[in-house]
Amino acid sequence: MTTFEGLQKQSFRDVQQAIVEHFGVDSSEITEDTSFQDLEIDSLERVELVVGLEKQLGISLNTPQVQKCVTVGNLADLVSSARNH
Amino acid sequence: MTARIVVTGMGAVSPYGVGLDPLWSKLMAGETGLRALTSFDASHVRHRAGGQLEDFRPEKHLPVRLVRRIDRFTVFGLIAAQQALADAGLSSEVLEQPVASDVPPYRQQAAGRDRVGITVGNNLGGWEFAERELGHLWKDGPRAVSPYMATAWFPAAVQGIISIQLGIKGIGRTFLGERASGAYAIKHAAHCLRQGYADRMFAGGAEAPFSPYAALCYQTSGLMSSQAMERPTCAYRPFDREHDGLVAGEGAAFLFLERAEDAVQRGAKIYAEIAGWATTNDGYDRVQPAPDGVRYAEAMQRALERAGVGPEQVDCIFAAGSAIPDEDLSETRAIRLALGQRANSVPVTAPKSAFGNLFGAATPLDVVIAVLALQHRVIPPTLHLDDPAPGCDLEYVARQSLPVSQLDVIAVNARGIGGSNACLVLRRWSQDQ
Numbered sequence: 001m002t003t004f005e006g007l008q009k010q011s012f013r014d015v016q017q018a019i020v021e022h023f024g025v026d027s028s029e030i031t032e033d034t035s036f037q038d039l040e041i042d043s044l045e046r047v048e049l050v051v052g053l054e055k056q057l058g059i060s061l062n063t064p065q066v067q068k069c070v071t072v073g074n075l076a077d078l079v080s081s082a083r084n085h
Numbered sequence: 086m087t088a089r090i091v092v093t094g095m096g097a098v099s100p101y102g103v104g105l106d107p108l109w110s111k112l113m114a115g116e117t118g119l120r121a122l123t124s125f126d127a128s129h130v131r132h133r134a135g136g137q138l139e140d141f142r143p144e145k146h147l148p149v150r151l152v153r154r155i156d157r158f159t160v161f162g163l164i165a166a167q168q169a170l171a172d173a174g175l176s177s178e179v180l181e182q183p184v185a186s187d188v189p190p191y192r193q194q195a196a197g198r199d200r201v202g203i204t205v206g207n208n209l210g211g212w213e214f215a216e217r218e219l220g221h222l223w224k225d226g227p228r229a230v231s232p233y234m235a236t237a238w239f240p241a242a243v244q245g246i247i248s249i250q251l252g253i254k255g256i257g258r259t260f261l262g263e264r265a266s267g268a269y270a271i272k273h274a275a276h277c278l279r280q281g282y283a284d285r286m287f288a289g290g291a292e293a294p295f296s297p298y299a300a301l302c303y304q305t306s307g308l309m310s311s312q313a314m315e316r317p318t319c320a321y322r323p324f325d326r327e328h329d330g331l332v333a334g335e336g337a338a339f340l341f342l343e344r345a346e347d348a349v350q351r352g353a354k355i356y357a358e359i360a361g362w363a364t365t366n367d368g369y370d371r372v373q374p375a376p377d378g379v380r381y382a383e384a385m386q387r388a389l390e391r392a393g394v395g396p397e398q399v400d401c402i403f404a405a406g407s408a409i410p411d412e413d414l415s416e417t418r419a420i421r422l423a424l425g426q427r428a429n430s431v432p433v434t435a436p437k438s439a440f441g442n443l444f445g446a447a448t449p450l451d452v453v454i455a456v457l458a459l460q461h462r463v464i465p466p467t468l469h470l471d472d473p474a475p476g477c478d479l480e481y482v483a484r485q486s487l488p489v490s491q492l493d494v495i496a497v498n499a500r501g502i503g504g505s506n507a508c509l510v511l512r513r514w515s516q517d518q
Contacts, residue, residue, distance in 0.1 A: 023150055044154070047232035054228065 007083060012076040018053050019072070032073030043067065050075075059083060090275045091514060092356040093348050094175070094341030095453050096168025096289075098161045100136030100334045100440040103146065104168065108450075109457050111439075112465045113486050118440030119332055121317040122295060130300045132309035134317030136334025136441025137295055154233040155246055156211025161337035161446075162243035162291030163250060166203075169287060170251065173341040174353060177251050202256030202283040203244055204274045206266030206290030207445035211238040212299040240445075243291045243337075255283045263501030264405065265364070266290055267338075267448035271509055272362040274342050284347065289339030290446035303333065306372065308409055308502070321442070322469040323406030323435040324413050324477040331407050334441020338449035349516070357456045360494075360512040361392025367504025374412060374504030378419030381506040385423035385496060388508035392494075396427040400492045401464050401482075403451050405500040406435025407442070414476045416500065421479075432489070434482040436465040448499040452509060455495045459513050462492045 016030045025039055036046060050066050053059070059082040069075045100118035101107040111118065118136045127133040143152045143160045146167075152160060170177065214231070215238040221229040236242060241259040248257055256277055260269035267290030274288035294303070303309050310330035313320040321332035348355050365384040367375040374381065389396065402424075404416055421428040436454050437443070443450055458464055463486050470483040492513075499507040512518070 044232040044236070051228055051232070 004080070008076065008080045011079040011083065012073065014053065014057060015072055015076045015079060018049055018056070022049055022052060030072055032071065032076065034072050035070055036072070053079060057083070088279050089345040089518070090278050090342055090359045091345045091348050092340050092359065092456055093343055093353040094169040094171070094173025095339070095356065095456060096165040096172060097338040097450060097453050098138070098165050098336040099338070099450060100138055100336060102138070103141075103164060105453065105457065108454070109461075112436055112454065113463070115466060115468060115485060116439070117318045117468060118334065119318050119321060124295045125297050125300075127300060129297065130304045131311045132300070132304060132313045132330070132332065134310075134313035134320050134332055135295060136332070136336070136443070138335060154237065156214040156237045156242060156293065157335075158207065158209070158211055158291045158293035158337070159237070159243045159246050161293060161335065162205065162289070162339070163247055165289060165291070165337040165339040166247045166251065166287050169289070169339040169341040175341075198252050198254040200255050200284040201253045201286070202274070202277055203247055203253050203287040204256070204270035205241070205244045205259045205445075206262070206268070206270040206449065207240040207243060207259060208261060208263050208266055208292060209294055209299050209444065210240040211242060211293070212296040213293055214238050216296050216298050247287065253287065256286070261445075262505040264407070264442060264444050264447050265499040265501035265505040265507045266445040268497075268499035268507035268509060269364060269505075271340065271359065271449060271452060272364060272507060275359050275362055278342055278344055284343065286342045287339055288342055289337060289449040290443070291337035292444045292446045293335050294333040294444060295335055306502070308372075308407070309333070310408065319469045321408055321438045323404065323408040323438050323467055324417070324473055324479075324481055325408070325470045326472045326474045328408040328410055328413055328474060330409050331442045334437070334443045336443050336450065337446050338453045340449065340452060355514040357459050358512045358514050358518070359509060361388040361390070361394065361510035362508070363387035363391060364505070364507045366506065369504050371503055374415055374500060374506075376411060376415045376418075378415040378422055380504060381416065381419035381500060382422035384506040385419065385498065385508040388496065388510045389423070392510040392512060394494055394510060394512070396424040399424060399427060399431055399494050399496055400489070401458070401495045402431055402433045403455050403495060403497040404433050404435045405498045406437060406467065407500065408438070410474065412500065413474060416498070417477050417479055428479060430480055432464050432482050432487060433479040434464055435467045438470065439466075439468040448497060448507070448509070451497050451499075452511065455497050455511050459492055459495065459511065462490070463488045464492065
């Protein structure tokens with residue numbers, strides 16, 4: 001059975017991998033505390049990233065909440081919550 | 086004294102490839118850039134040929150992350166503008182620097198990027214992006230549509246992206262005048278420089294016409310050649326007995342323009358002077374230009390007057406050369422009206438027959454070719470002009486390029502749908518003019 005902690009780690013890895021694939025960023029530069037601003041990912045790119053994650057993981061993310069995410073970890077948390085529903 | 090406007094940088098993406106070298110060398114070799122279309126299934130249209138870039142890899146020229154956000158026509162435009170800037174011996178950082186210091190009042194406030202402007206000609210916008218994303222909308226719903234759709238498809242996208250990438254903060258305008266769009270853009274850039282509204286201007290055009298919906302629109306316009314199915318490589322035949330419409334091409338061309346005094350002061354290489362320009366409108370029909378060619382002739386006459394050039398001094402005319410039978414006839418008529426006796430002997434050419442009509446980028450690319458022609462003293466040929474049509478009775482430079490001893494003034498014509506007429510006059514640069 002997947003623990004909540006395990007799910008969170010998996011969600012972070014999924015977000016990290018999506019960022020690598022979409023924006024060509026080195027995975028070593030992406031931690032939970034890394035901000036989207038640091039990665040120079042603008043609001044449109046964030047939409048692109050989220051739509052890709054939704055498709056890949058079969059989940060639905062709340063757009064206003066996505067826009068409030070500051071760090072990669074914030075987005076990974078949203079992905080975890082969406083997976084629990 | 087009125088400021089003179091000069092070309093100090095040029096960039097081109099043509100159906101022959103990226104850069105000025107393949108463009109000029111393949112034109113001189115008489116190589117056709119037209120072929121059967123392969124970039125999309127063109128079975129629903131008759132005009133299945135075009136000047137299509139092959140083996141073109143945007144990521145060789147631009148960051149992948151950027152390429153994903155912009156349409157093909159913007160990719161072409163950005164590459165051409167970057168080339169023009171580099172060709173002018175400048176970099177984006179140098180645009181920060183003001184032009185000459187001991188300057189008239191209007192330039193005392195000039196301090197950088199707000200004095201650099203851009204004008205762009207385009208016709209279609211970004212249909213590669215738009216058609217793909219509309220497909221996503223209908224098939225998978227709104228969430229599947231690219232978030233870049235809004236900023237990628239519209240005609241002013243080229244102007245916006247180039248401004249962002251090169252840090253241009255002055256005048257920015259996009260002109261939609263069908264095949265004359267690019268001529269309007271260059272004319273406006275020259276005007277802004279002469280009036281002192283800007284110190285440096287990028288002027289050009291970009292077009293990516295090969296997509297199923299855009300192709301269908303062109304077919305219903307009735308402007309396109311139908312013989313593309315039988316002979317795709319030679320379907321574009323301006324002034325020829327077998328002319329039946331134009332053939333599209335894709336690409337972009339940009340000029341870097343500045344006032345001659347500034348170019349001289351910074352020691353820039355000066356390609357040529359844009360000595361005259363004018364536009365007129367026929368106000369006649371939604372599609373057809375006026376058959377009498379009177380307003381078109383007036384555009385040529387006014388451009389020559391602005392340049393201080395008489396008909397006898399015109400060494401060559403780059404015709405709009407649509408290959409639409411009625412337009413070929415009315416352009417012939419207009420050239421005769423504008424140049425009088427000189428029309429009997431002035432060489433007339435339409436090099437675009439070799440690679441296609443680039444619509445919004447057609448005139449900027451013509452100007453690039455005309456500038457190279459001035460440099461080499463060679464008039465590029467009108468390919469596929471084997472036997473002039475009745476009534477098309479000018480001195481065409483057909484099939485083969487023509488080396489000439491005297492080539493100092495070239496008039497470049499442009500004519501868009503319904504008779505949006507323009508003429509630009511290029512002159513060999515001489516400080517003592």
